[in-house]
Amino acid sequence: MENKMGYECNSNMDDKAIVAYCDLLGFSSFIKSNTLQEAVNFLANMKKGIEVYFEKYTSSQQKDDKIGIISISDSVIIYSIKDNEASHWKVIIAAYALLAKTIKHPQYRWRIGISYGDFFCDEKKNIYVGKALVEAHELEKKQDWCGAVLSKTAAEKVLAIPATKTEHLIVLYDVPVKNGHSELYHVINWTRARHDTIKKSYGWLERGYAIPVNKEQEEIEHKLKNTEKFHLEKCVQCRAYWNNLKNSDRS
Structure with a gap:
């Protein structure tokens, strides 16, 4: 492959990709x-x-749906290698799996x-560049919770995939952003992941904290409450439990 600037590489990537920029919350405070x-x-x-969990996503025998994963410090970048529905969907599933964990x-909060857009990656030469990467990073930074938000262009691509409608993984949500505001985005509904019933409306993310809570982490606490609010509103499984509990109390 040779790009328009004359750079030669052996990349099998297409010029455009779905890119997911994933950041581990609270690691700076942990340090x-x-x-x-x-x-x-x-x-x-x-x-x-991550390496063990995502091996099945990167070692696919199908060339059309392979994805790439880069790990840099406390950040992970997931990207489609081919600009097609199969590869795009696998990026969404990988991001969903990361959130669901x-x-x-x-203790691992993402x-x-x-x-979606222009993206170039040469892992051997440590080159990662493109508008899709910049936009994904900016979109990640503005959120005030643990979750996954799709840009308008990414949402258009993903919502055109038939599996999106059958799996119900993408929903519209008023996402909490910095400075106390909220903005409407398509997001990944990670609450659909199979899990034990969470019997607390709020406070359940405090279980097994690996990162101790202190004054410097009040912002993280706020993000966790916003995350639990999303779970409270979107988790069909746990909401059924809470509704049954309310009905039994009334009887």
């Missing part, structure tokens, strides 16, 4: 309040889990921005 070795161990465990492992 400040723990030893270097503890920070290294925390990050190493996270990366090991928070239910069982609340915030994800997903965009």
Whole structure:
């Protein structure tokens, strides 16, 4: 492959891609309040889990739906290699799987921005560039919760995929953003992941904290409450439990 600027590479990527920029919330605070070795161990465990979990997504025998995954410090970038529905959908499923792990492992809390557009990646030469990457990163940063938001262009691409309608993984939601505002976006409904019934409306994300709560982490606490609010509103499984509980109390 040779791009318009004359750069030669062996990339099999198309010029456009769905890109998901995933950031692990709270890691900076964790570094400040723990030893270097503890920070290294925390990050190493996270990366090991990602490598094992996502092996099935990156080792596909089908050339049309392969995706790429880059891990940089406490961030993960997931991108489609081919500009087609199969590869686009697999990026969404991978981001969904990453978010869903928070239910069982609340110490790993992710915030994800997903965009579509120009993107170039050469992992061997450590080159990652493109409007899709920039927009995904900006979209990730503006959110005030743990979740995954799609840009307008990404949503248009993903909503055109038949599987989107059958899996019900993409929903419209008034997303909390910085400065106390909210904006309407298409988001990944990670509450559809199979999980044990969560019997608390709020406060359940405090289970198994790996990152101790202090004054510096009040912003993280706010993000967690916004995340739990999304679960409260969107989780069909847990809402059924709460409704049954209310009905039994009335009888």
